[in-house]
Amino acid sequence: TSVAQYRREKKKEEVNDKFEPRPIELRSDEVVDGVVGLIAGNTPLVRIPSLSRALGVEILGKAEFLNPGGSVKDRVALRMIEDAEQAGYLHPYTGSRIFEGTVGSTGISIATIAKAKGYDATIIMPDDVAKEKVQALKCLGADVEQVRPASIVDKKQYVNLARQRALHFGEPPSSPSSHRPHIQTATSSVVVTTTASEDLRLKPRGFFADQFENMSNYYAHLEGTGPEIWRQTNGRVDAFVSGAGTGGTIAGTGQFLKSMDENILVVLADPEGSGLYNKIKHGVMYDRKEREGSKRRHQVDTVVEGIGNNRMTNNIELAVSNIDDAYRITDEEAVAMSRYLVQHDGLFLGSSSACNLVACVKLVKRMGWREGQRLVTILCDSGSRHYSKFWNDDYLRAADIPINPSLIDDLLSSS
Numbered sequence: 331t332s333v334a335q336y337r338r339e340k341k342k343e344e345v346n347d348k349f350e351p352r353p354i355e356l357r358s359d360e361v362v363d364g365v366v367g368l369i370a371g372n373t374p375l376v377r378i379p380s381l382s383r384a385l386g387v388e389i390l391g392k393a394e395f396l397n398p399g400g401s402v403k404d405r406v407a408l409r410m411i412e413d414a415e416q417a418g419y420l421h422p423y424t425g426s427r428i429f430e431g432t433v434g435s436t437g438i439s440i441a442t443i444a445k446a447k448g449y450d451a452t453i454i455m456p457d458d459v460a461k462e463k464v465q466a467l468k469c470l471g472a473d474v475e476q477v478r479p480a481s482i483v484d485k486k487q488y489v490n491l492a493r494q495r496a497l498h499f500g501e502p503p504s505s506p507s508s509h510r511p512h513i514q515t516a517t518s519s520v521v522v523t524t525t526a527s528e529d530l531r532l533k534p535r536g537f538f539a540d541q542f543e544n545m546s547n548y549y550a551h552l553e554g555t556g557p558e559i560w561r562q563t564n565g566r567v568d569a570f571v572s573g574a575g576t577g578g579t580i581a582g583t584g585q586f587l588k589s590m591d592e593n594i595l596v597v598l599a600d601p602e603g604s605g606l607y608n609k610i611k612h613g614v615m616y617d618r619k620e621r622e623g624s625k626r627r628h629q630v631d632t633v634v635e636g637i638g639n640n641r642m643t644n645n646i647e648l649a650v651s652n653i654d655d656a657y658r659i660t661d662e663e664a665v666a667m668s669r670y671l672v673q674h675d676g677l678f679l680g681s682s683s684a685c686n687l688v689a690c691v692k693l694v695k696r697m698g699w700r701e702g703q704r705l706v707t708i709l710c711d712s713g714s715r716h717y718s719k720f721w722n723d724d725y726l727r728a729a730d731i732p733i734n735p736s737l738i739d740d741l742l743s744s745s
């Protein structure tokens with residue numbers, strides 16, 4: 331043996347002499363099956379150190395960014411797909427294709443689960459969302475179609491287009507649809523198409539996931555997120571704070587928590603340009619002045635992605651009756667919070683998480699809480715889904731959105 335070899339052996343002996351293995355409890359149930367097995371809920375509840383310390387209360391965030399698809403939408407996509415499978419709307423062996431209109435997160439979750447289960451996915455989204463979401467969808471093998479942002483009454487709006495594509499899936503492009511009689515099986519949300527003459531079981535089908543109207547979205551939170559929060563907090567929660575895009579999170583989680591303890595406050599964090607704040611505060615989406623002043627009243631004009639809405643959907647309908655209070659959060663506040671959390675806690679979060687946390691601080695201030703009350707919110711996705719817009723300082727400067735983390739210091743020290 332060479333001197334070098336001898337030294338290496340000696341070193342290894344030294345290291346191993348110091349290592350004493352601890353007894354390991356053997357568990358046979360820790361292996362999960364594929365990516366779907368990774369979407370098992372039970373995301374950790376993380377205390378936000380800086381905000382909790384500054385306020386004297388506990389601010390807890392459900393770390394949904396740890397899901398394999400990177401967001402809270404994994405739960406919802408899985409539930410929508412599995413409910414559709416159970417109802418017989420989706421079959422891998424017939425080459426089913428899932429269609430969805432989404433600003434990105436739901437599409438990424440659907441594309442992921444589709445691949446794992448043997449489906450195809452077509453995702454239709456507005457063309458102004460952060461481009462890393464489009465890249466992720468393409469990497470996941472989804473067909474992506476981007477369209478100009480449009481009002482919900484416009485046929486080319488992304489949700490309407492997804493519905494249409496699902497309805498006409500499987501038709502040869504040349505044949506006018508009027509010549510091909512459709513059986514349309516539709517519950518309140520599910521659209522499955524096939525032609526009358528063809529065997530229902532063998533025909534490839536289009537399935538419109540329809541997160542805005544699909545109640546599987548609500549149930550994912552009613553039976554998942556809500557009970558998890560209850561268990562993780564030992565049933566001690568003073569407030570649940572969340573934004574609403576489809577409304578599924580705040581509707582389902584809010585309903586579950588209120589059913590356990592009706593004193594838990596359910597509070598909406600609403601970004602600029604969304605009509606939900608007015609709906610909660612004044613019973614209407616828009617007051618007349620805003621309606622007249624807004625050119626694009628069907629769109630939510632904000633750098634925050636994934637929350638805010640200007641129309642009532644099944645899921646928002648369910649949420650509204652449970653929401654006690656609402657806060658309107660500016661882009662500047664959301665941006666400030668995201669930078670503040672990195673500086674103080676090393677937490678790199680997406681725009682809707684930042685909005686939620688600003689609303690938590692505002693709620694604590696308004697309630698005058700300072701002695702250990704406990705707020706729970708959702709950390710929907712991580713900053714890495716937002717490099718090109720919300721986390722891009724040049725983009726923000728060009729959009730005239732200030733980057734000013736000291737805004738949060740001011741908010742925390744205000745009375």
Ligand code: PMP
Pocket residue numbers: 401403433434435436573574575576577578579580635636637680682683710711
């Ligand atoms: N945050 C992000 C990043 C999202 O994509 C969404 C869903 N659009 C939400 C929050 C809002 O969740 P929900 O649709 O359940 O209201």
